Structures are given as C-alpha cells and as structure tokens.
Amino acid sequence: MFGRLVRRELVMAFRHGADTLGALLFFLIAGSLFPLAIGPSPDVLGGIAPGIVWVCALLAAILPLDRVFGADFEDGTLDQLLLSGLAPALITLAKALAHWLTTGLPLLLAAGPLAIMLRMPGDALPVLLAGLLPGTLTLSLLGTMGSAIVLGARRGGVLLPLLVLPLSVPVLIFGAAAASSKAQGLPARPEMLLLGALFALALPLCSVAGGLSLRAAAEG
C-alpha cells in the first residue's frame, strides 16, 4: 500500500511534468540571479556559493508544497486514503518520499552544475552534495508536515513558507556550514553528523505530526 501510494504520486508527477520541473527551473534561475546582483568576482562568489545553493534549494523545495495534499484534500482522495488502512503517519511519509523523489532529487542533481557556475572550490563540491542528500530529505519531511498542517486554511500557500522556513533554519545552517568549512580546509564531519541527526529526528516527528494533522483535516 505504501509503495503503491508512492508510485501513484510519481505517476501523477510525470503526467504534470511542467509543475515538477517548475521547482527545478526556479532553483537554477534564482541561483543565477546572484552573480548578476553581486557581481561576477570569483572570490566573493566562491565564498558564498554554498549558502546560495542551500537557500535556493530550500526555497525551491517549498515551491511545490501546497500541491502535496491540496488536490487530494479538495477532491476527497484524502478521505479515501485515510480509510485505506494505511496509518496517517505512513501516508505523510509516502507523500514526503514522493516529494523528495520529484523535487529533492532533481535539485540534488542540478546543485552540482549550479555550484560550479558559482565558482565554488572543487574539493568542497562533494561535501555540498553529500550534505544536500540528508538536507533535502529533511526539508521534504518538514514541508510535507507543514502542508498537512495548513490543510483547509485560507491562503494556505502564503502561510506555508512562514511555518516551514523557521523550522528549516537548523538544516540550512549545518548544511551550508559543512560545505563552507570544507572550502576553508576544516573537517566537515561534525556538521554532517548533525545533519544526519536532524534527519533522524525529523523522520518520526514529521510523520506523526503530519498524520495527526491529516486526521484533523479530515474530521474538520
């Protein structure tokens, strides 16, 4: 049942390919605005490249969030899902996984070229990508939970970033810090471990909180 739900989400994402690619395009366009605004100096850009990639990835991951549950909530699919016997926490988890596969993974693939265009030091690039892996997974979990919480709210799309962005601050800090310390010749291990810890914390917490919100939304 879990696998089928994930597969359904993926099929839906492929059928609406433009929506799925929207986040990716946003990531690349927003990232390429920085050299234009700050100036193309390699020293300046190289120093802030990890931060730019992380902030753009965070914003791009938030972009498609209101669709995660929105359509299902409106047409009643969500009620069917809750009746299917799959625990609400697992529904949230499946949705988060699908969100990561359709948004987080493409971002991860596009982050390398963007970082090179921003003149990021070459040896920090693997650390940046390795940090983005647990980072985007955590962001998908947080975002899916947020999207479940705002179900049924007026202007949920505006509200969602206000709720998710403060919660994702630790991920951003440690993710960008890992790549920055590697670029400065320091070990990135502590930040990477903290990123892993954040993911391990978000995995049960976001699923349970999201499941709780789904049930509340279906009742209300």
Add this chain to the structure above:
Amino acid sequence: MDSAQPILGAARGKRWNWHKLANPGQFLRVSARFLLPLSIAGVLITAVGLVWGLWFSPADWQQGQTVRIMYIHVPSAWLAMSGYAGLAVCSVISLVWRHPLADIAAAEISPVGASFTALCLASGSLWGRPTWGTWWVWDARLTSVLVLFFLYLGHIALINAFDDRERGARAGAILALVGVINLPIIKFSVTWWNTLHQPASISLFSAPKMYVGMLAPLFVSALGYTLLFAAIVVSRTRSGIMERRVRGLLQARAERAA
C-alpha cells in the same frame, strides 16, 4: 444516570478538582476573584524590581551602567521561553483532552509571548551596542531566539487562518509542539557553541556567578514579569471566552432571523 450524579459529586467532597477549571464558565468565576490581586501584585513587584535594579543596584565593574539593561532583558528572555513552554502544555491538553479552554489559552498566550520575545530581542540589541560594539550578531543564541519569535508569529498566523476555530486550534497545537525542539536549542546554545552571548550566570545546581546585590533585584523583577505575564494571559483568556459567547449569541440570533 441522573440519580448517580449527586452521589458522585458528594463522594468527591470538598477536594479541589482541577478539571472543573477546564469549564469556561467555572474559569470565568474563579479567575474573576484573583485577576485583580494578580494584576496589582504584578505591577507593584515589577515596579519594585525595576526601580531597585535601575537606580539602587550597584553598577558593574566592567560594563558600568549598561548592566542595568539586564533587569529588563533577562526576565523577558525567561518569560519568552516559559511562555512557549506554557503554549506547548496548552497544546498537549488541547490535543489529548480537547479542552476548549486550552485552545483559547493557547491562542491568547502566543501574542503575549511574541511581545516578550520582541522585548527580549530589542533590549538585547540595545545592550549589545555598548558592550559588544554591534546591534546584532548571528550567533547561536540570538538566532535561536529569533526563530522562537518567528514560531510565535507563525502560530498566531496559523490559528487565525481557519474559518473553523477548532481546526485552527488543532493545527496551531501541532505546530506549537513541533516547535518545542527550539527550546533546548535556545537554552543550551551558549554551552554547545562558542557564542558572543555570555553563558548563563544563574543555575539550579551551582552558586550564581553574580553579586547578590544584583541578583536580588533581578529575581524580584523576574517574579514581577511572571505575575504580569500570567495576569495578561488570564485576562486575555477571559475576554476570549466572552468573545466566543458573544459570537455564539449573535450567530443564534442571525439563525433565528433567517
């Protein structure tokens, strides 16, 4: 069933029953009695603490007169955090037992908590300028308190975004509980990271690293702030209950007219 009710009540006897307070009507009656003394005590004790701290306490040997900002900054920081803890407790009660009073209290705590957090950030910034030479640094303590401020604002925005108030309360409760992770991060940020903000001078398990002439006014103003916080929250909760009743009456009247 009806005949069993009085017996049950008699068996409980005179023992104080906290669950009775969860009844909004009962809360209104009980709180009406202690709201005025609570407010007066809050205002008086805060005034004593602040006057003592701002005029009659010794200046710091290192910071001089600027240390007096502490009597405003530290209590508001404590209240910002314990206010969030209170919000979290209300959220648990609202999610587990669905007491409507907990929903109203949670909705009324967050604006007050947000104000105390803003006061903490503003006074800390004013204190940072003469002692650190800057209004703001992005160290762990300041950043995590800023996140706390955003969490309060997000909670306020979320509970007001639903047409159905009960749905808003439940969504807000879930969000508040997720945000609780931030509290230990704030508390231990000065221990875990090497920050510009100083580590705690007052601890439960060791002697305070502070002169007692400064400690006493600090505790007095902290007590005053706490009572004031409680008084504001109780009076806001009272008006919240009455607001709901008025809305209920208006709705009933509109339905009768239709």
